[in-house]
Amino acid sequence: MIIQRGLKRNILTLKDLKEEWSAMEGKRQAGIRAAGFVTDGMTVGLGTGSTVYHTILKLGEMAKEGLKLRCVSTSEATTNLAESLNLTLVPMSEVEEIDITIDGADEVDRSFCGIKGGGGALLYEKLVADISRRVIWVVDRSKLVDRLGAFPLPVEIVPFSHVQLMRKLRAMGFSPRLRMAGNCPFLTDEKNYIIDLKTGFIDDPEGLHRQLKLMPGVIETGLFIAMADTVVVGSEDGAEVLESVK
Ligand SMILES: O=C(CO)[C@H](O)[C@H](O)COP(=O)(O)O
Numbered sequence: 001m002i003i004q005r006g007l008k009r010n011i012l013t014l015k016d017l018k019e020e021w022s023a024m025e026g027k028r029q030a031g032i033r034a035a036g037f038v039t040d041g042m043t044v045g046l047g048t049g050s051t052v053y054h055t056i057l058k059l060g061e062m063a064k065e066g067l068k069l070r071c072v073s074t075s076e077a078t079t080n081l082a083e084s085l086n087l088t089l090v091p092m093s094e095v096e097e098i099d100i101t102i103d104g105a106d107e108v109d110r111s112f113c114g115i116k117g118g119g120g121a122l123l124y125e126k127l128v129a130d131i132s133r134r135v136i137w138v139v140d141r142s143k144l145v146d147r148l149g150a151f152p153l154p155v156e157i158v159p160f161s162h163v164q165l166m167r168k169l170r171a172m173g174f175s176p177r178l179r180m181a182g183n184c185p186f187l188t189d190e191k192n193y194i195i196d197l198k199t200g201f202i203d204d205p206e207g208l209h210r211q212l213k214l215m216p217g218v219i220e221t222g223l224f225i226a227m228a229d230t231v232v233v234g235s236e237d238g239a240e241v242l243e244s245v246k
Contacts, residue, residue: 026140047103
C-alpha cells in the first residue's frame with residue numbers, strides 16, 4: 001500500500017505503519033491509565049491532544065458511573081469533547097486551585113522538562129498547569145528524549161508584530177515558521193499566532209525560555225520547565241508511571 005505523506009518522504013513503509021500503530025496504542029494506554037489518578041470530588045485540568053483524548057473519554061465513562069468532577073478545559077477542542085461527554089466544566093476564573101491536570105506533551109526529557117504546543121494550546125495549558133497541585137503528562141514512548149529540541153519549539157506571539165518577530169528569530173538562527181491553517185495563519189484560542197522554531201538540541205531550556213520571553217511580542221513558549229510531577233508512558237504492552245524526583 002502506498003500512501004502519500006508529503007513531499008520529503010512520500011511512501012509509508014510497513015515499518016512506519018507499525019510505528020504509528022504502536023504510538024497510537026501507547027497513547028491509548030497512557031491516556032486511560034492516567035484517568036486512574038482522578039478521584040471523586042476533584043477539580044481536574046483537561047489538556048489537549050490525541051493522548052489526553054483517551055483520558056477524557058475515560059473520565060466521561062467514570063462520570064457516567066457516578067464520579068463527581070469539576071473540569072477546567074485548556075482549549076476549545078477539549079471543551080467540545082468534554083461537553084459531548086457531559087463532563088462538568090468550570091471557567092478558569094472560578095477556580096483557585098486544580099487538584100490534578102492531565103495533558104499530553106510533544107517531547108519529555110529525563111528531568112521532566114518538556115516541549116508542548118504541537119496542538120497550539122500551550123498558553124492555556126501552561127496557565128492551567130501553573131495552578132495545579134499535580135501535573136501528569138501522558139505520552140507514548142516516542143516522546144521520551146535525552147535532549148529536547150528535535151521537535152520544533154512552538155512560541156505563541158502577538159499577531160501585530162509577527163513580521164518583526166520572524167525577522168529577529170531568523171537572525172537568531174532559529175529558522176522560524178509561522179504556523180498556518182490552510183492559507184491563513186493558525187489562530188490560537190486567544191487569537192494569537194504561533195511561530196515554530198528549529199532550535200536544535202537545547203542545552204539550557206530555562207535560558208532559552210527566558211531569552212524568548214524577553215522579546216516584545218512573545219506571549220509564551222512551549223518550554224514547560226519543572227511543571228510535570230508524573231509522566232505516564234504508554235506502549236503496546238501497557239503503561240509505566242514515572243515520578244519526578246523534585
Ligand atoms: O501540547 C499539546 C497541545 O498544545 C499536546 O498536548 C501535545 O501536542 C501532544 O499532543 P498529542 O497527545 O496529540 O501527541
